[in-house]
Amino acid sequence: VxxxxxxxxxxxxxxxxxxxxxxxxxxxxxxxxxxxxxxxxxxxxxxxxxxxxxxxxxxxxxxxxxxxxxxxxxxxxxxxxxxxxxxxxxxxxxxxxxxxxxxxxxxxxxxxxxxxxxxxxxxxxxxxxxxxxxxxxxxxxxxxxxxxxxxxxxxxxxxxxxxxxxxxxxxxxxxxxxxxxxxxxxxxxxxxxxxxxxxxxxxxxxxxxxxxxxxxxxxxxxxxxxxxxxxxxxxxxxxxxxxxxxxxxxxxxxxxxxxxxxxxxxxxxxxxxxxxxxxxxxxxxxxxxxxxxxxxxxxxxxxxxxxxxxxxxxxxxxxxxxxxxxxxxIRNTRPAPRSSPNKTISSSLPGGQRSRIPPLSRVAPVTSSSLQNTRYDGVDDDELNWRLDSYAMLSDYTIIVRRALPGPHAPDFEVDDANAIDFSMDAGNPKLDSYYVHKAMIAVGSRRSELLGRRIREADSTTRPDGHSSDVNVHETIMLESAADAMGIVLDFLYYPDKPLEMNIHNAVPLVYLGKRYRIRALIEQSEEFVHSHLESTNAIHFLLDSYLYQLDDILSRAIDVTAANLGATLDFNPIYQLPPELFRRIILSKDLNCDSGLLSLIVYSYCGEHHAEDIDVEYLREITKQRLMPEIDSKVALMLLKFYVDLIFADDENCDIMDVLVGDSLMQRCIAVAAKHWQGEVYEPLMVDSEFNESASPMKRRLPAHEPTAIHRALPTKLQNYLLEKCIIEAKNDFDSERAAKDAQQGEKQAEIEAVTKSCDAIVRELQNDLRESEKNKNKQNLKTHLDKIEAKMLEMEAELELQKQKAEAYKQELKRFRRVPGIHNFGEVCKKDPTVVDKTKCTYSGNPDHHYPLHRRGDRPPTQMPGMTAEFQNLAKENGYIYDDGHGGLLPVFYYVNTSASV
Structure with a gap:
């Protein structure tokens, strides 16, 4: 080291x-x-x-x-x-x-x-x-x-x-x-x-x-x-x-x-x-x-x-x-040139002189890219499009659309007299939409218009004597506003096969109409598929009105069925009240009708009696108020519906005997039954209001024709009114008898219940008082004894847990003492495979210095692989200071070994 x-x-x-x-x-x-x-x-x-x-x-x-x-x-x-x-x-x-x-x-x-x-x-x-x-x-x-x-x-x-x-x-x-x-x-x-x-x-x-x-x-x-x-x-x-x-x-x-x-x-x-x-x-x-x-x-x-x-x-x-x-x-050879991005002309001139070649002009050369925005023919590089100028796109066919309002001749306006059509005006002139298109785009291909293609080919074969025909190049037509608005989408559909059709609930039905009118099969398939997949309760009325306007019976029938199926869940009935009587009748008579009978009676009366009273006759009302469709009538409109029904009968024959006409009539029986059942709110209270008005008003005021009675039954014919009052008296007598019997039974039940509750309360109070006295005597002794027992048990548990923690701490301390540091004098070696008792120390070393390797030194040239085998020779802890050299960082790292008391490591 x-x-x-x-x-x-x-x-x-x-x-x-x-x-x-x-x-x-x-x-x-x-x-x-x-x-x-x-x-x-x-x-x-x-x-x-x-x-x-x-x-x-x-x-x-x-x-x-x-x-x-x-x-x-x-x-x-x-x-x-x-x-x-x-x-x-x-x-x-x-x-x-x-x-x-x-x-x-x-x-x-x-x-x-x-x-x-x-x-x-x-x-x-x-x-x-x-x-x-x-x-x-x-x-x-x-x-x-x-x-x-x-x-x-x-x-x-x-x-x-x-x-x-x-x-x-x-x-x-x-x-x-x-x-x-x-x-x-x-x-x-x-x-x-x-x-x-x-x-x-x-x-x-x-x-x-x-x-x-x-x-x-x-x-x-x-x-x-x-x-x-x-x-x-x-x-x-x-x-x-x-x-x-x-x-x-x-x-x-x-x-x-x-x-x-x-x-x-x-x-x-x-x-x-x-x-x-x-x-x-x-x-x-x-x-x-x-x-x-x-x-x-x-x-x-x-x-x-x-x-x-x-x-x-x-x-x-x-x-x-x-x-x-x-x-x-260096005198005889030159080094090979290295590639460099900074080459210059002066480096290759002889004698090291400065180049006399004048610098080139930095003006951009004239190429085709500099003329990309200039066109010889004056036309931009745009794709074929019907929206651009007819001169630039070389249009060979014109479609002129005149916008019209809904009327008796809609939607096809097949009439010779143009004055019979109510056109949409713009600044005093009829609105015209002109489309400059190409015959090849609208009359050829899988998305072609079969109608326009046939007309173009027939006009080409039948021309005027001068060799020209206006039908060859121009197509004039009359459309409703929504169909005229969708004409541009149809042309996009014909021009761009890969472009998706821009369709929504507002233009779907007009697109179906245009597809059928101009015989565009692909457009019909896509638009009808859109209508069938998007027709639901929230937009059924919209599809119903459009299909009725364009006379598309398939879509109209489906929209009527969806509207009828969701009539009971409808919140806004104003669009339904604006329907013509024919469509309203089809909705009420639909096999998919799903609506509560009382709500249906409200809808029918509001439509017939308040919004379309002039268009309704007796047979129409009887048909949409059958017992099968409307078994129950709401009490709020029972008398009003009966009065409207009677007025329609008198409108047909004002001299008829009303009771003879209404013999066995189901609608009359249902209305009178509901009014008699709710006689207090529908007959008695309005009658009292009218009586009070007659008593408080002056004779002159009572003779005024503007006042209408609050009691609607008083506006009925006398015989029918008497019949209604008889039913109300009978129903009132039944109500009074049933109410009195129910009240007597209720009072008896309450009295018996009060007596039973009083007895049970007295017994409960006595029992509670006895329990309270007993608990007051025993609760102090029992609580104190229980508390002492719990404290003693907890003390024993804490003492056992404390003793266990002491044993664990002592074991950890003894375990730490078994780690010893290898002394610096120790030589690492490798245990021989043949004889485990022999340790070869000529192959291992813990020094990074090559001078210490074998055979210059007694240590070897491999990293240490063995730890000390004996612990008895290292009794002095102060001398256990062994280190091993780290070649990667040049530092000294201590080496420890674990001492096992039962056997050597």
Whole structure:
């Protein structure tokens, strides 16, 4: 180990001394690399102007690279001058070498001048590119400003449209508020009348209810006594639970406090033992390190002097021999040129003169790339597109679409008189959409329009006498607004087979219509598939209206079935109320109808009686209110639906006998049954309101025709009204009898329940009082005994646990004492395979110094593989200070071994 330190020191001295020798005596190795690099420097060709797409960042990088090359060449030139001067002062043997160096120096200066010229050219090129970049930025800025102005105009139009819609919405909201206020006023008036009538009714029945109140007071007293008993019992139970909880909580706190004290004491004791053990280890480690450092310094001072002098002398001799050989070889041969990215023209000129070739102009050459935006025919390189100018795209066919509003001739407008069609106007003129397309794109291929292709071919074969026909190149048609909006999507579908179809729920049905009208099979398949996959309850009404408008029966039937299946879950019925009677009838009669009977009656009356009263007849109402569809009718619309039904009958025959017509009528029977069942809210209360109005109003006010009775049944024919009142009286009598019987039964049940509860409460109270007295006597003794037993058991457990911890700590301490350090005098060896008792120490070592290897030393040349086999010879712990050398870092690492008392390691 000590010799290893000496080797490192001598190596460092040798390196420093050899470096000084080389710098002072040998000139050729220093000059040679510089000369070789100058001669091998490649020629830098004139830099061409980069394309316009090159960014300014690339130019800046090239300038930085050229600046670095110039600085590096200047730095290499300076050492050459110094080396040449030293070589000249050294003797006449280096005169020719100095001349060569001077020549190379002049070449280097020429090279530097050329690099400077290239640098200036790069700067001019950079300025040119910056100017082009600024021009491009100005163009982009103008384009952005134009786009921003266009977006601003669109935003202004959108805001104006939104303002108009908001104004219309505000007017509608004001109208709705006005109607609601009127309805609220009428409702308040009706409620006030009902309250006054109720007050009078309460005064009339007050005497009859007096006896019931006395009975209720007696029942209330019994209930109060029962409540007091329950409250007392509950308080006793809560008090008992509180005492138990407090006692258990106190016991838990005592146990935790004792455990915490014991654990803290044990932790404090273990911490003191650990600190003592760490202090002992640190002291022993510092003593051994100090002793080892002193021994290493004493031995290193002796070996360092001898080794250093010997190796320095050998290195100097070797350096001189190499220098003489290199100086002889460099006169006859040249080193092979190295590849370099910085070649120049001046390095290849004879005599080292500066090049007289004028620098090339840095103007970009005229190539095809510089003319990429100039077109001979004046047309851009855009793909075939129907949206561009007809001149640029060589359009040969025109489609003219005139927009029309829905009417009796929609959607195909097959009528000769154009005045019968209501066209969509724009500034007083009909709206026209012109599409300039190509026959080959719309009439040929798998996505072709079979209708347009047939018309184009027939027109080509049948032309005018002059050889021309307008039908060959023009197709005029009339469409609804939504179909005209989808015409552009259809043309995209014909032009671009790989482009996906831009379809949504708003244009799906118009696309189906256009596909069927123009015979585009692929469009029909995709659009119908979209409709079938996206048709659901939230958009069924939208598909229903569009398919009805475009007369697409398949989609219409499916939309009707979906709407009917989700009619019960619908929240907004306004779109349904806007449907024509034919569609509403199909929805109600759909086999997939799923709606509660009461809700269905509300929907049917609101549609027929409030929104389409003029379009409904008796047969229509009977058909959509059959017993199968509407077995139950909501009480709120029963009388209104009956009155509407009677009015329709009188509209057909005003002189008929209503009771004869309604004999056995199912709708009339259902309405009267529901009204009689809810006679209080539908007949009695409105009748009292009308009676109060007649009593309080003046004779002149009662003669006003504007007042309509609140009781709807009074507007029915007299015979029908009498029939309804008879049913209401019978139903009221049944209600009164059932209510009185239920009340008597309820009172009997309450009385029996009160008596049973009173008895059970008395027994419970007595039992609780006895338990409370017994518990007061025994709880103190029992609690104290239990508490003492638990404390003693916990003490025994803690003592056993403490003893176990002591045994573990002592075992760990004994285990740590078994680790011993290997002494420095120990020789590692390898156990022989043939005879395990023989240890071969000629193959192993723990020294990195080659001088210590076998056979120069008794140690071997392999790392140690065996540990000491005996422990009896190392009794003195102070001498167990063995180390092993680490070749990777040059440090000393201690080696320990484990002592087993039962057998040797």
């Amino acid at each position: 000590e010799g290893e330190d000496g080797e490192e020191t001598s190596s460092g001295e040798y390196e420093s001394s050899s470096g000084e020798e080389e710098s002072t005596t040998v000139i050729e190795p220093v000059v040679e690399p510089v000369v070789a690099s100058v001669k091998a420097a490649p020629v830098v060709e004139p830099v061409k102007a980069a394309p316009e797409e090159t960014s300014s960042a690339g130019v800046e990088e090239e300038e930085e690279e050229s600046t670095v090359v110039v600085e590096s060449l200047k730095a290499e030139a300076a050492p050459e001058d110094t080396s040449v001067d030293q070589s000249t002062a050294g003797g006449s043997g280096y005169v020719s070498k100095s001349a060569a160096v001077a020549k190379e120096k002049s070449d280097l200066e020429s090279k530097l001048d050329q690099e400077l010229e290239n640098h200036h050219a790069l700067e001019r090129q950079h300025e040119q590119r910056q100017a082009e970049f600024r021009a491009e930025q100005d163009r982009l800025r103008k384009a952005e400003a134009a786009d921003a102005e266009r977006l601003r105009l669109l935003e202004v139009e959108r805001r104006e449209e939104q303002h108009r819609l908001e104004e219309e919405q505000r007017l509608l909201e004001e109208e709705r508020l006005r109607v609601e206020m009127e309805q609220q006023a009428a409702e308040n008036e009706r409620r006030r009348r009902l309250e006054e009538e109720g007050q009078r009714a309460l005064e009339l029945v007050q005497r009859r209810l007096q006896q019931d109140k006395e009975k209720q007071r007696a029942l209330a007293r019994q209930q109060e006594e029962q409540r007091q008993y329950e409250e007392q019992r509950r308080q006793l139970e809560e008090e008992q639970r509180r005492l138990e909880a407090e006692r258990e909580h106190q016991q838990i706190l005592d146990r935790q406090r004792e455990q915490m004290l014991q654990l803290q004491e044990e932790q404090r004791r273990l911490e003191e033992q650990r600190i003592q053990f760490e202090e002992e280890q640190r002291r022993l480690r510092e003593e051994r390190v100090h002793e080892q450092v002193q021994n290493s310094r004493a031995v290193g001072n002796v070996d360092r002097t001898t080794t250093s002098n010997t190796r320095v002398h050998e290195q100097v001799q070797a350096s001189r021999a190499v220098g003489n050989a290199d100086s002889t070889t």
